[in-house]
Amino acid sequence: MKRFFYTVFCVSLLFSCKPSQNATASKTSETASAASNNQSTCTYWQQHVDYKMDIDVDVKTYQYKGKQQLVYTNNSPDVLNKVFYHLYLNAFQPGSEMDVRSRTIPDPDKRVGDRISKLKPNEIGYIKVNSLKQNGSKLSYETVGTVLEVALAKPIQPGESVTFDMDFDAQLPIQIRRSGRNNKEGVALSMTQWYPKLAEYDYEGWHADPYIGREFYGVWGDFDVTLHIDKNYVVGGTGYLQNPNEVGYGYETGTVKRPNSDKLTWHFKAPNVHDFTWAADPDYRHDTMQVPNGPLLHFLYKSTMPKDKLENWKKLQPKAVELMQFYSENIGKYPYDQYSIIQGGDGGMEYAMCTLILGEGEFDGLFGVTAHEMAHSWFQFLLATNELTNYWMDEGFTQYFGELAGSKIINTSFKKETKQTYDVYAYYANSGTEQPLTTQADRFNYNRSSSIAAYYKGYVFLNQLAYVIGQENQEKTIKEYFKAWAFKHPNGNDFIRIAEKVSDLELDWYLNDFTRTTNTIDYGVKTVEGKTITLERIGLMPMPIDLSVTYTDGSTEDFYIPLQMMRGEKPTTATTIKDWAWSYPTYTFEASKTVKSVTIDPNEMMADVDRKNNKK
Ligand SMILES: [Zn+2]
Numbered sequence: 001m002k003r004f005f006y007t008v009f010c011v012s013l014l015f016s017c018k019p020s021q022n023a024t025a026s027k028t029s030e031t032a033s034a035a036s037n038n039q040s041t042c043t044y045w046q047q048h049v050d051y052k053m054d055i056d057v058d059v060k061t062y063q064y065k066g067k068q069q070l071v072y073t074n075n076s077p078d079v080l081n082k083v084f085y086h087l088y089l090n091a092f093q094p095g096s097e098m099d100v101r102s103r104t105i106p107d108p109d110k111r112v113g114d115r116i117s118k119l120k121p122n123e124i125g126y127i128k129v130n131s132l133k134q135n136g137s138k139l140s141y142e143t144v145g146t147v148l149e150v151a152l153a154k155p156i157q158p159g160e161s162v163t164f165d166m167d168f169d170a171q172l173p174i175q176i177r178r179s180g181r182n183n184k185e186g187v188a189l190s191m192t193q194w195y196p197k198l199a200e201y202d203y204e205g206w207h208a209d210p211y212i213g214r215e216f217y218g219v220w221g222d223f224d225v226t227l228h229i230d231k232n233y234v235v236g237g238t239g240y241l242q243n244p245n246e247v248g249y250g251y252e253t254g255t256v257k258r259p260n261s262d263k264l265t266w267h268f269k270a271p272n273v274h275d276f277t278w279a280a281d282p283d284y285r286h287d288t289m290q291v292p293n294g295p296l297l298h299f300l301y302k303s304t305m306p307k308d309k310l311e312n313w314k315k316l317q318p319k320a321v322e323l324m325q326f327y328s329e330n331i332g333k334y335p336y337d338q339y340s341i342i343q344g345g346d347g348g349m350e351y352a353m354c355t356l357i358l359g360e361g362e363f364d365g366l367f368g369v370t371a372h373e374m375a376h377s378w379f380q381f382l383l384a385t386n387e388l389t390n391y392w393m394d395e396g397f398t399q400y401f402g403e404l405a406g407s408k409i410i411n412t413s414f415k416k417e418t419k420q421t422y423d424v425y426a427y428y429a430n431s432g433t434e435q436p437l438t439t440q441a442d443r444f445n446y447n448r449s450s451s452i453a454a455y456y457k458g459y460v461f462l463n464q465l466a467y468v469i470g471q472e473n474q475e476k477t478i479k480e481y482f483k484a485w486a487f488k489h490p491n492g493n494d495f496i497r498i499a500e501k502v503s504d505l506e507l508d509w510y511l512n513d514f515t516r517t518t519n520t521i522d523y524g525v526k527t528v529e530g531k532t533i534t535l536e537r538i539g540l541m542p543m544p545i546d547l548s549v550t551y552t553d554g555s556t557e558d559f560y561i562p563l564q565m566m567r568g569e570k571p572t573t574a575t576t577i578k579d580w581a582w583s584y585p586t587y588t589f590e591a592s593k594t595v596k597s598v599t600i601d602p603n604e605m606m607a608d609v610d611r612k613n614n615k616k
Pocket of ligand 1: 372376394395398
């Protein structure tokens with residue numbers, strides 16, 4: 001989502017040891033326990049889903065009936081005795097965990113506040129499961145808030161596929177957060193997290209997390225979705241429309257003969273995604289624009305908006321093409337043939353092959369939210385981190401690339417944005433309320449804390465990595481990370497291992513201190529006497545040091561002080577001097593001439609929480 005406040009290496013290895021179902025099934029328990037402690041590419045596995053859904057929508061009551069057939073393949077080395085589904089829409093009921101958390105957190109999200117507590121029965125959201133079968137056998141299950149707990153009739157063996165058949169009824173709530181009806185810009189149906197969605201099982205076990213308001217995590221697979229909906233509604237979303245002629249999608253109104261029945265059938269297929277989202281409105285205008293050597297972009301927005309807002313949507317289209325090109329060049333090629341930018345929801349939120357964004361803001365805002373949400377196609381949709389445990393990896397990296405793209409495409413200042421981002425992080429680090437970046441996303445003490453951690457400190461992590469290993473290595477790391485981990489579930493360690501291989505430096509300390517602790521970086525210039533410079537480490541977090549020295553004769557010299565625990569140096573044109581081992585509180589060296597002044601980190605790439613002592 002969009003932040004909303006304050007202004008290879010192992011690729012060949014990977015293919016050679018990619019687990020097949022049979023190989024996984026025959027793994028010994030020894031291998032299984034190794035896999036549960038780490039996820040090296042050779043022991044990596046992931047579950048697989050194939051959804052087939054048939055959905056009948058009543059646009060007057062905002063209710064829909066669904067039939068879902070789910071083929072689930074257990075690629076894990078473990079025998080599964082139970083499964084869990086997310087029933088996200090149940091969060092929009094008075095007394096739900098989302099409702100109560102929103103009313104008890106000190107700084108509630110204004111969009112939610114106490115609104116859930118006031119929903120009437122015909123306004124709440126729900127998913128009611130009417131029946132569930134495993135390979136034809138009836139299953140017992142229990143709905144517990146936003147999670148369906150299912151006891152299996154027969155355990156699922158490693159390598160085995162089973163078929164679940166489910167019938168369900170659902171009601172789309174009044175728009176509160178992300179999904180919902182008639183959002184504040186009047187979009188009829190924002191259908192996000194709208195179906196019973198199987199929870200992910202990975203090297204950490206089940207992730208049947210309740211929906212309290214934050215983030216998502218899903219199983220990779222193929223979706224085949226058929227929607228029956230009022231013939232006057234236009235639909236956009238995840239996947240490829242299979243019957244465009246039948247629904248008149250992409251054609252001028254009136255050129256297609258509408259059926260005599262009240263409803264049209266829209267059939268979508270989406271291969272290799274971990275979610276399926278759609279939106280529908282009778283007033284959607286639909287434009288397309290082709291990205292050269294890339295996907296077809298779809299734009300769905302309300303034709304009833306004021307004229308200047310409609311013009312913004314036209315102006316956005318060639319810029320969206322540039323965004324798609326920028327990300328494809330700098331991260332990795334967008335692998336699908338379509339991407340849809342859809343007016344809907346309550347801000348901006350990323351989904352598979354599409355985003356739902358508010359559409360009536362000023363152009364800069366519309367561009368900014370599009371830049372951000374589109375970057376999420378890489379950071380969370382393709383590089384599918386668990387957003388609950390690694391919120392920073394998708395929001396921080398997305399924010400970084402969104403700003404970088406904006407600076408190239410609409411000439412915003414990346415430098416200015418980066419400085420502000422560092423300042424907000426430093427403020428947070430000094431506030432006494434900071435929690436580690438790896439805090440579960442729902443478990444932050446304030447909404448503000450979670451946002452600063454994920455969006456700001458996550459951004460700093462990636463930008464500062466360029467300071468630690470060099471700009472070129474940072475850029476290469478991103479591309480190698482994409483090559484190795486697209487269509488999978490990477491974590492922080494997977495990312496830093498790529499950075500280590502690219503740079504040939506040891507970096508576990510960087511991941512550990514910056515994401516798993518609240519240790520801060522604070523280095524200072526202690527004394528300057530003649531040619532002798534003494535620096536001090538005040539904060540607990542280690543860092544290598546870039547230093548700029550001005551001599552009394554007016555000349556300058558840049559120095560690089562490697563951090564000993566990195567076991568190497570980044571590429572640099574500066575004069576490299578002796579290592580600094582972390583535990584030593586001070587570091588003294590002799591310059592070649594009499595020193596006038598010294599500045600630590602002159603480019604301000606290091607997230608030093610007190611810059612006042614960086615200069616003497
Ligand atoms: Zn985001």
